[in-house]
Amino acid sequence: MWRIALAAPLCIAAAAAAAQTPPAEAPEEKPAEGVLPAPVAEMIRAAEPGQLDTIAALARRTQPQAIAEIDALVSEIRAAHEAEKQRRQALATQGFTNGWEGEAALGATFTSGNTDQQGASGKIDLVKQGLTWRHRLFAEADFQESDGARTRERYGASYQADHRFSPRFYTFGFVGWESDRFAGFTRRFTESAGFGWIAAQRPRLRLAFEGGPAHRQTRLAFDELEPDADRSRSELSVRGKTNLRWTVIGDLIFTEDAGFIVGSGNDTLFANSALTTKLVGNLSTRLSFDVKHETDPPDERVKTDTVTRASLVYKF
Template sequence: MSPKYYLISAIGTAALAAPAQAALPEPVRIMIETAIKSGIDSDVQAIAKLAKATNPDDVAEIDAMVAEHRKARQELAAAAQMKKKQAGFFENWDGEGEIGGFRTTGNTSNTGVSGGLKLDKDAVNWRLKFRAKADYQRSNGVTTRERFQASLEPEYKFDDRFYAYGLGLFERDQIQGFDSRYTISGGLGYSVIKNKDVTLNIKAGPAWRFTEFTDGGSDSSLAGLLGIDFDWRISKNLKLTQDAGATVLADADGFTAATAIFSSATNSFTGTTGLTAKLNGKLSARFAYTIEHETDPPDGRVKTSTQSRATLIYDF
């Protein structure tokens, strides 16, 4: 027989004698795939590291699975960014509606209603926020609260944390002594904390305020605005938020909020603390406590008022 025959025979015999490369064990594969499906990168990295330590012969296959996962996430992120860029003005809005009320009889007769609307549009380089809230209350036949607020706030994002804001705010509260009050402001904001469960945003800037009082007088003045917005998702179905500073309307996700506007006429401080609990699907319940303080209100008006409010929220 020829030497070529013996060479081919020897190669075939060696191939049959060599042990086959072990495939990645199925339980390990399932564990890695489950981590990838969760979408939590830290979990994927931890599971992959453990899998490579216990299966050193399969490092290349594990690395390939992780690399494919990263590539898929990058492609999804790029597609989401492109969708935001191409979306029209009336697309990609989300928000929530809020309504609550109460009635008591007996020694006192009280009736009150409260409603609110929150709309948000988040684009690639900018955000747009609209807030509206109305409260009405009567006690023993006398109107004791009648307040309406609406605001529009565009934000331009310099990066993931730093942004510029503009604010247009309208308020009406005849019980507090003014038919209308307009506030315009612009400045800078920064996200101090920004993660899945906790966010803390601060903003500040100059402002201009014009007020028309119920007695026919009016006042305009320069002001300064300071705002703090703190959100804490305590659990999957429970959220606490706190705002302080210049956005008088509180975040509708369950919140605590405070706003301060400093002017040469009267300084305004508003603080709202709220707790929102998800009931089912898109329906949530919220309890909120608000403090409003004016340092120099019209004659006969109190400086500080408070309100406790329980409402139902519907996300859309």
């Protein structure tokens, strides 16, 4: 009995002491061995080239469990910086004839029976991208015959140079030539200059707007009954244009070039919309729709001309 009496106060005292003792703190969680926290990795990637060594040294001190991963990330970033440096040096030193890329498109139509029709169209689009300059050369031809009579004959060529002075803005100079007897002119020159704005520049989407003053000189195609008529026209105009390239899904790409030339005489509105998808290698197929509207064509010709075509496209 005396043992029970002696043990009871001891148990009560032990319970009271346990109740007053604060619970042990949970051990601090540490990153797994060899795992670099995502915020630290992003900090290293965002470092300027001159700050990379300092940021990497700080990361090694605070994340000793991931030194090997930090070293690998730094090596990857340095390799990317070196590749970009070499690319910029190559662009800065290449000649005008080097660095061109582009595509050639060819389409044809043949029908027989009550009406025999043959048509062909071709386009060449070349682009050279430099550090701040971008050059574009474009040429096209389109003709069609119906029962031996020519029903469409159009040719065109243009050159444009863009100079980007900020990530979103650029200046441009444009000169173009076109001939379309069925639209009422044998030749028409257009010169334009102005400013452009890149509204969107992402891997799957590019959208740009540009505009400025323009000057057009036109040689009209009057018929033989009016040999003494004044065939020359010259006018100041305003030229505006949009350029859209959108990768819809996979290899399916939608493009659209649309614009206007508005002046004191005949105004022109135009648009080219196309869907292009890859076939094999550098070969693609394209379905396009062209529309062109002249507000005051000569000899009461039709104001709006549309062409729908399917073409094979080769990229190089």
